[in-house]
Amino acid sequence: MSDQPAERLWEENMPLKSSAIPGKPTGGQQDPLLGQRFLQALNALLSTAKIHLDNNKLLQDAVQTFAKIIEECLQYDDEINLIAAVGGFYLQQEKVGLQRNLAGLGRKLLLYFSDRQIDGLRFKRSTAYASRTDLLDFIRLLNKSKNEKDPVHWLYSMLEEKRFNWVELIDTNQAQSLASIFDAGAGNPTSAVIKNQENAVASRASVNKKQTAHRQKTGKKAQKKSLAGRRKKRRTQRALLTYSSAMHSLKDVAKRLAGNKNAGMGKSVQLVQNMVDMIMNDDNVLLDLSTIRDYDDYTFTHSINVSILSLCLGHRIGLSKVLLARLGLSALFHDLGKIDIPKEVLNKPGKLDADEFKIIQNHSIYSVRRILRLRASYDRKAGIMLPPFEHHLRYDLGGYPKTPRKNPISLFGRIITIADVYDAVTAPRVYRDSYMSQDKALGLMLQDSGTMFDPILLKVFINMLGIYPVGTVLVLDDAQLGLVTHAPEDADDQGALWIVHLKRQENGGYEKGEYLNLGTWDPKTKMFNRAIHQTHHPADLGIQPAEFLI
Structure with a gap:
């Protein structure tokens, strides 16, 4: 083993790809064995990292090989999705075919993922700029997670702590939560994707094979069009999984808090960052998903919709990615305190009496208390807890909770107020017999411009929705x-x-x-x-x- 420090042997801040920006097709044909080589490189790195220190030449070579595979994959797609399913792995929605002599490798990796309760990994385009040290740190976290009581939760918290935003875990089972919202009628492709991820992936793999043959016949123009179509489908699928994962995450946080157990926000942070990335690229898919309505899980779908609408509005007024991430997380937890409101009051049919309304009004303060109890850094919690307190104060401070403050509510508070009211009045509720269409809701909100709502932000919001x-x-x-x-x-x-x-x-x-x-x-x-x-x-x-x- 060399006596040189690891940083001398290894340019730890060197990106995986130092020349062209990844994600841009180079014009070449994709290697049909790319999936197999990806699994081989991943397995070699996982195994080598178990027995060698950072400055070992074999380990450095393994990291370099895996880095090159990452670079190659990002030439064809914006992100890399590796999913472990019954019978094998899927890379970019295509089943990875392994040569007969490598069948044992597939079984070994499936067992590795199963032992850690991991359904898949997603490497974002920014992986190309992750340092070799960070890449190896992530691999060591994967290896170490097997010894944790809850490997997935532990990994989420560690990814947040180390700020590894370029990689995330895929939990395909969480897609079931979104399937329960849709009626899942026969022939509904969207529901099929959500209800049975593996079948949907396999189906898309078959379609992609046909598309590949078609591209060979129709030339470069058809190839570019097909590539754009695949990317759009993947963006849609990613949005669906993000939405359903967010709902699953919120339910898990609420359940843990209600049971006086520790709950972290690492997973929620990651999901909000996903939404920010999608909105920066194209907010249409998430705006479409914000129309989801559900009686049984209203509080959770409402919170996600408010987060999406807040992010879209924040993006329209030019907030940075850092501020958008903080805004989205604050909006996601704005009603967390409702877990402390009795269900018979929260879901009471008809009008609330004075005492019941006072109980409801407490949820803003309860939300702040619940956020403070989350397992996260003080700075993280301090950055998101004010808007949940403010979102019912109104622009003119005439709302609740009553406060002697004279300063206007924060920008995030004003944004979330608009998103919260819009989603609430357009959502069917158990205590309402009638539904307000979206255009009528905007008209009603316009009447309260300058009193309940910030008039400038409301104007931007209406222009955004149309x-x-x-x-x-x-x-x-x-x-x-x-x-x-x-x-x-x-x-x-x-x-x-x-x-x-x-x-x-x-x-x-x-x-x-x-x-x-x-x-x-x-x-x-x-x-x-x-x-x-x-x-x-x-x-x-x-x-x-x-x-x-x-």
Whole structure:
């Protein structure tokens, strides 16, 4: 073993890729054995790290080999997803085929993942700039996690502590929580993806093989289009998993706190950072998911929706990624104190009496107390606990809890107030018989501009969502029904109002029809290209908007 310090043998701050930015296709064909080489490199690094110190030449070579595989994968995709499933591994939604003499390697790695309760790993594009030291530290954490009582929770906390934002754990089982929201009707591809990740991945693998053959026939233009399509599908899948994982994480935190057990926020931090990354790239998918409504898990879906809406609004006003991450986490926990409110009060049908309303008002203070009890650094908690206290104070300070303060509420508090009210009034609740459509909700909120809401932020919020927000049901002049959606990616008129036709089925439900362009708003006629007779909340039709939007 060399007597030189590790940093002399190893440029620990050298990025994995020092030239071109990863994620850009180089024009070459992807190696069909890339998945096999990825598993071989990962296995070699895991094994070598168990028996050698950092400055060992064999270990350095193993890290270098794995780093090159990471670099190669990032030439074709924005991120690397490795999923362990029954029967083998999937890399980028394609099953990794192993040569016969390497079958033992596959079984060994499956057992390794199983022992640590890990379903998969995701390496983000920023992995290309992680130091060799950080990459090895992560590998050592994986090895060490087997000895922990709860390997996954321990890994999440360690990833947060070391600020390894370039890698995360994939928990495919958490997708079940989102499947419970959708009706999961036959032929629903979105529900199929969520309900059975392995089958969906295998199915996409088959589709991808056909697409590969098609690309070989149609040339570079078709290849680029297919690559863009695959990336869009993966962004959608990642958003679905992030949403469902966030709900699972919130439930877990609430359950632990309610049982007087320790609860951390490492997993939530990671999920919010995912949402920030997605919003910085394209906020449409997450805005579509923010239309999810659920009676049984209202508090959790509401908190996630408020976090998404807050992040989108924060992004529109130019907040940095660091501030967005803090805003999103604060919004995610803004109603955490509701676990201390009796369920018979929280879910009471009808109007609350004065005493019950006082109990409800306490949840803002309870949220702060619960955040303080979370297992996280003091700075982390201090940065997110004020907005949950403020989100019912109102812009004019006339709300609750009553306070002698005269200073205006914080920027984050004002943002979360807007997102909170919008999602709340557009959500079907057990104690409400009627539903307010999204456009009517914005109109109602506009009446309280300057009193309940910051007028400037509210204006930005309304401009962000549009006159008819995504998820609004429109009734056209010919009685045709349509759901407001984002413009198709290949549409020329991206600024127009688009709807997806809702076709009534014989069983009384609806299926997704064609896209319709209603044009842009004409200030003179005060109309779009088609007359809009009236609007409805999706719950009036018994539909879940996200099923038709993603």
